[in-house]
Amino acid sequence: MKTHIIRIGNSQGIRIPKILLEQSHLGGEVELEVDNEKIIIRPVSQSRQGWSEKFQLMAQKGDDQLIDADLVGQTEWDKDEWEW
Secondary structure (H helix, E strand, O other): OOOOOEEEOOEEEOOOOHHHHHHHOOOOOEEEEEEOOEEEEEEOOOOOOOHHHHHHHHHHHOOOOOOOOOOOOOOHHHHHOOOO
């Protein structure tokens, strides 16, 4: 599909046909990247996306235990007073 680059204020852009947006599931905020003279448009990835599900799987497998629970060098203050 061909299109034209158009002026948008002091910038330039393209109009993306609705069918391409639907097929690509793009909408809202996107990330742009140039790779080998090509412009790549992808949805913005959310920080920590999927972490909740991964933590639940870890808990189910019993893989959510502290690995440094018996830290050497902890003082009584560290054990009794410190809170996260």
